[in-house]
Amino acid sequence: DVATDNPVPAPPFWGTRVVKGIQQADYASWLDEGALFKGQWGLKAPRGSGPSYEDLVATEGRPRLRGLLDRLRTGNLLEAAVVYGYFPCVSKGDDLIVLGDDGAERTRFTFPRQRRGRRLCLADFFRAEDSGETDVVGFQIVTVGSRIGEATAELFAADSYREYLELHGLSVQLAEALAEYWHARVRAELGYGGEDPAEIEDMFALKYRGARFSLGYGACPDLEDRAKIAELLEPERIGVKLSEEFQLHPEQSTDAIVIHHPEAKYFNAR
Template identity: 75%
Template structure:
């Protein structure tokens, strides 16, 4: 309703909301049909608001002001400051190239692929159409050599101070720091709380990683798009994104093993996807660490150009099928919204 009612009111052209890319393609087909005057083709009606629009006066009565609650007072969260600090297998960075598809293919989240990326909603369609097409794509990726999976990762000494995570150099001085948002209510969580505070006199460890499945698969998706092969384009693009995520999850599991905290890993892959293990992997741009400019600090520490990954002026990773992450070992680490 925000798109099709509110924005539609202020924009002179057509405005429509699509739940996913496939619906977007259907809308574009209808729009082009209308523009070309194809008989019987029309755009779907605008979606209507199901609840009254909330206004400043309706929130507090016709005559009253719209009040915004002030943040609760408080300091640091209640996250434990004495969790054991694991010993990393090395300090600094390592590069791993030529990772075979069979090593991380089992980490592919098929639910996210079929339902989220490919728009397949029912089990029958997934089994009769989606799964055979997935097998075909994986065979093609392997046969055509479209995957160039690689990782650069590392372990760095660190401490926390307030909302900051401070990365230390070999002499204990500050190398760089990340400043994370803190919840204004509730537990007042902040990523910095998962590390030993500076005043403790102890040093903690943080993991950083950048993974990529390479540029060839992106070049193939671009070729399909240019050839108007939109279904194949959408399928391969969605698969490439999920394969990059699968590689990131696979490597996170490797990191947990190297840190000696993998004993609690669940036996099933479903449990892995529900993050039922110790620690957490936070990608830049998500609620707990939303500042994309921090990617420049990770790039400075890891030098991902060694695996063909570069940072744009807008702090986007290229190739697109790449992800970065801050890996935290603390047993209380979890995903949260920092607002």
């Protein structure tokens, strides 16, 4: 029941581009404070009497965050970079087929399908091969570089565990912030960025058009597919390598399949 008559946007270019030297101020505003304070730092109000969570955020969370961001900036510990691109594609059953310049198959992703409910599969959000139309898919890999990982390793080696956990948690969330920031750039380049909500909280609630699906989760759980994205994007150009276990290095890096279809939202296929 996925719509097949949604307009296919025209990308500003075909192939890939590398962007380096992205300024911290550009993507730090996309930092999800809730995910950082609660998920990474474990900030929570005590049971019974005591300060509320909002009070703790104001007195502990945000001051500590500002201090760490200043340290990252003055110490030049962030090397934010992106490699991304747009590729023609079609779908066939559960497969997303990425096409080359000549229209021939370049690579293929096979995604799992839900066994109940809407029986969704990521391939459903692209034009079918037999439709006579060609769709567009985006891929992106972002990183905040290796220096911040080296800084966290030094804290761990020095038994500075609290500082290590805070800086490591922030580095992971900054990589996510960069990924969200660049996804917004992709939406703008594809012509529907104007549909984005005005409030940042609605951004974190994914109330924008389309979705950014990272490998290893929900609808695309197979990490082996990272090798296909790496072959398309060549992330070594921004200092990111893929391990034999299909993990991205530096750790503070993330990849994604960017889908423009208005109905594309997160779901679990298994």
